[in-house]
Amino acid sequence: MTATGTHDTGELLRYACRQAGLDADGAEPIRLGENAIFRLPGGIVARISRPGQQDAARREVRIAQWLADHDIPAVRALDGLDQPVQAYGRAVTFWHELPDHHNGTPGQVAQILRRLHELPLTEGHPFSDLDPFVRLDERITAATSLTEDDRAWLRQHLATMRDRYEHLPVGLPHTVLHGDAWVGNVAATNEGQVVLLDLERASIGPPEWDLVSTAIKHTSFAWISADEYRDFCHRYGHDVTTWDGFEVLRDIRELRMTCYLAQHAAENPNARSEAALRVACLRGKHGSRPWSWSPAS
Known part of the structure; x- marks a missing residue:
């Protein structure tokens, strides 16, 4: 093993x-x-x-x-x-x-996020504040399959994103977050129950952080259709792409996805071309979104 x-x-x-x-x-x-x-x-x-x-x-x-x-x-x-x-x-x-289950749909993600985000924060709750940059320094250091120029750029981009996040526009009131809300972390059982998985990043912060994960599946990568994204927004009751801070959280999410894959590419040669592609896209070398990223396995 x-x-x-x-x-x-x-x-x-x-x-x-x-x-x-x-x-x-x-x-x-x-x-x-x-x-x-x-x-x-x-x-x-x-x-x-x-x-x-x-x-x-x-x-x-x-x-x-x-x-x-x-x-x-x-x-x-x-x-x-x-x-x-x-x-x-x-x-x-x-x-x-869990009983037999499969990945949830974008609409199911929206429904359970709406329930989660509506929870009142009771005294003695176990949540800490959201840290959208957790482990990114470590991941960039470990991304040894990338060129040193790409890693230096990622470090500078990370510093830029930290500054942009400090000036995030006002949005919806802070709530309980899942922290990594996408269809792979929401299970739908064969009996129809929708269940949150992987609570490692659950925290307190802007609910837009949870919503942007699905939004970029449509706007940045075209992994879900326009109809699926409209259904997501309808079921949640808000379209995060209309918010002035959307691009900030979008860019941070894309950086997280890139650094995650780049770290693993150091030990997995099959991921190296995808990691290099993602960095090139962030650096503006592959035109405008949607980009042709492949979902990480």
């Missing part, structure tokens, strides 16, 4: 399961990336975080409970277990597996 420091994920998983009193026999990998995710017997999912994420994992478990207490359908942490479990310096959390 994938190595994680001096221990592979299988060893980490078995150690964490022993501490939690769970059975790791027959565990099946769901996704092995920055966070390794496994399916365990008994309808349980284990998530092994990247190093140094103990506090973030603990907060994600608290957020899942807070959302459950406020009737927002989202992934649920395993009950009756002190989480996260520590395994060789990694945080491991355990979750209830």
